Amino acid sequence: MATLFTGIAELTTNADAAAPTATIADAALLVDEGRVAWSGAAADAETALGARDSGLLPQSRAVGAVSRSEAGVTRVDLGGRAVIPGFVDSHTHLVFAGDRADEFEARMTGVPYAAGGIRRTVAATREATDDELRVRLAALVAELRAQGTTTFEVKTGYDLTVDGEARLARLAAEVTDEVTYLGAHVVPEGAERAAYVDLVCDGMLAAARPHVRWVDVFCERGAFTEAESERILRAGVDAGLGVRVHGNQLGEGPGVQLAVRLGAASVDHCTHLTDADIAALAGSDTVATLLPGVEFSTRQPYPDARRLIDAGVTVALASDCNPGSCFTSSMPLMIALAVREMGMTVGEAVWAATAGGARALRRSDVGHLGVGARADLVVLDAPSRRHLAYRPGVPLVHRVYRGGEELSPR
Numbered sequence: 001m002a003t004l005f006t007g008i009a010e011l012t013t014n015a016d017a018a019a020p021t022a023t024i025a026d027a028a029l030l031v032d033e034g035r036v037a038w039s040g041a042a043a044d045a046e047t048a049l050g051a052r053d054s055g056l057l058p059q060s061r062a063v064g065a066v067s068r069s070e071a072g073v074t075r076v077d078l079g080g081r082a083v084i085p086g087f088v089d090s091h092t093h094l095v096f097a098g099d100r101a102d103e104f105e106a107r108m109t110g111v112p113y114a115a116g117g118i119r120r121t122v123a124a125t126r127e128a129t130d131d132e133l134r135v136r137l138a139a140l141v142a143e144l145r146a147q148g149t150t151t152f153e154v155k156t157g158y159d160l161t162v163d164g165e166a167r168l169a170r171l172a173a174e175v176t177d178e179v180t181y182l183g184a185h186v187v188p189e190g191a192e193r194a195a196y197v198d199l200v201c202d203g204m205l206a207a208a209r210p211h212v213r214w215v216d217v218f219c220e221r222g223a224f225t226e227a228e229s230e231r232i233l234r235a236g237v238d239a240g241l242g243v244r245v246h247g248n249q250l251g252e253g254p255g256v257q258l259a260v261r262l263g264a265a266s267v268d269h270c271t272h273l274t275d276a277d278i279a280a281l282a283g284s285d286t287v288a289t290l291l292p293g294v295e296f297s298t299r300q301p302y303p304d305a306r307r308l309i310d311a312g313v314t315v316a317l318a319s320d321c322n323p324g325s326c327f328t329s330s331m332p333l334m335i336a337l338a339v340r341e342m343g344m345t346v347g348e349a350v351w352a353a354t355a356g357g358a359r360a361l362r363r364s365d366v367g368h369l370g371v372g373a374r375a376d377l378v379v380l381d382a383p384s385r386r387h388l389a390y391r392p393g394v395p396l397v398h399r400v401y402r403g404g405e406e407l408s409p410r
Contacts, residue, residue: 002032003404004049006042007077009383012084012347013039014355015370021347023385029083030073031375034403039369049073081398082384084350086150086376087331088357088367090178091268091289091318094140095133095168096158098124100324104297113250113298117324118158118186125158125168133171140321141175143329147395150376150402151358151366153318155216157182160191162204169211178361180214180244181205184224184232197228201235209239214265216244219255226254233262242362248272249294260284266316266360271295271303282312287360290352291320292337293328305352306343316356317349336392346386375404 011027014020028045030038030052038048098121107113125133144152154172156165156179165183172179183200187193205215215236219229223246233243243262247255249269256277259267267281268289281288288308295302308315317338321329331353338349358367365374380387381398388396400407 001072001074002030002037002052003074003076004045005029005031005076005078005083005377006045007079007081008042008083009080010082010385011039011369012082012350012354012385013370014085014351014368015039015373020355021345021351023347027083029369029377031401031404034375034405036369036371036373036375038371078379080383082380082382082387083369084148084378084380084385085354085367085369085373086378086400086402087148087353088316088355088361088363089144089149089152089319089321089329089331090266090316090357090360091291091320092144092152092154092329093157093182093320093322094137094152094154094175095156095172096121096125096323097128097133097136098323100327103324104327107298113300113325119189121158121323122160122188126161126164130167130171133168134174137171137175140329144321145400145402145407146397147330147332148378148397148400149329149331150378150400150407151178151361151363152176153178153180153214153361155180155182156208156212157185157216160185160188160196162199162207165204166207166211169208173211177213179212180216181208181212181236181241182216182218183208184217184229186218186223197224197231200232205235205239209241213242214244215239215241216246218246219258220246220250220253222250226258229255230258230262233258233264237262244268248277249300252277256280256288260286265362268318268320269294269303270308271300273304273308278308278311278313281308285314287314287316287356289316289318289357289360290338290342291318291326292334292342293326293330294320295341296337297326297328302337302341304343305338305348309344309348314356314359315344315348315352316360317352318357318360332388332396333392335388339389340392346389350385350388375401377401
């Protein structure tokens with residue numbers, strides 16, 4: 001079954017390599033068998049339909065061909081609203097129990113953020129049953145979807161035992177294909193450091209491996225050293241996993257250089273960067289994933305996205321939804337913060353929250369609305385994507401489609 005979306009005041013596709021942040025005014029979008037079949041000016045929609053019926057529409061072999069459907073075409077008039085690709089949130093910590101609202105309140109009165117609070121969540125998560133964790137996870141996934149996120153990653157890291165990390169990986173895999181093993185979140189209280197690193201590289205990795213695609217490490221003061229981080233990441237690579245890195249959040253450090261050296265898909269946070277860090281990122285395929293909700297929630301300085309973009313670094317935005325340093329699942333908020341605090345244009349921020357997130361996950365089928373892409377689209381209750389930054393905090397997501405199917409509201 002095909003669907004023709006019309007009445008689009010402004011369409012963002014991220015599909016024009018020469019103008020990646022460009023928009024199409026007064027647009028239409030054709031979806032067939034869950035994938036984008038055509039997009040363009042509304043005035044050309046009937047011609048596109050005729051080409052579809054004749055089997056003449058171009059098809060993308062890179063992300064899957066668009067199938068011709070002999071059934072009729074459903075027409076959906078979006079009433080002058082803007083359409084953007086579904087958000088790709090490439091950094092979340094959604095499987096946990098407990099609450100750390102008191103830490104947030106303390107930070108707002110001047111108490112500095114430190115990595116040690118993670119251990120509180122570890123204690124609460126270990127006590128929770130599978131069903132209790134599933135209930136919290138389902139609620140957070142519903143939040144993500146209601147705010148326009150159609151693809152998301154989930155990390156482990158809130159149990160730090162062999163069986164517990166495998167459990168968190170298994171639960172995360174019930175809701176997403178993008179699961180990251182983060183046994184190297186912090187060293188558990190009372191554990192001997194060298195022995196714990198051994199465990200992360202061996203038995204814990206083996207237990208989590210059936211459920212995960214990525215390995216990650218918190219390469220930061222108060223967490224893991226450069227040497228420990230490299231050993232852990234190389235163990236993940238040897239197990240067939242892709243690499244992600246938490247780096248340069250609390251200060252300048254080795255995280256970015258390590259990520260680039262190991263060919264990581266993404267290095268996340270990037271709050272404190274040297275010129276050498278930026279040059280390394282610009283000369284690599286590693287995405288700098290920025291998490292402005294963390295700075296909002298911890299009172300740290302925001303990353304300088306303008307400096308990164310001007311240097312030619314690929315930038316993504318993600319929520320880092322977690323109970324300690326950033327308990328929000330809102331990608332629209334990340335866009336507003338990136339525009340207000342990090343020097344990004346609205347177009348750059350939307351690209352970073354969609355196509356940038358897809359790059360950070362090494363995905364070519366999502367994050368854009370080019371021909372052959374999975375038809376993940378967000379309909380905004382606004383005539384332009386500018387309203388995502390212009391009207392922060394307002395629920396502008398009108399409808400969300402994943403694979404051409406409308407997601408049910410919460």
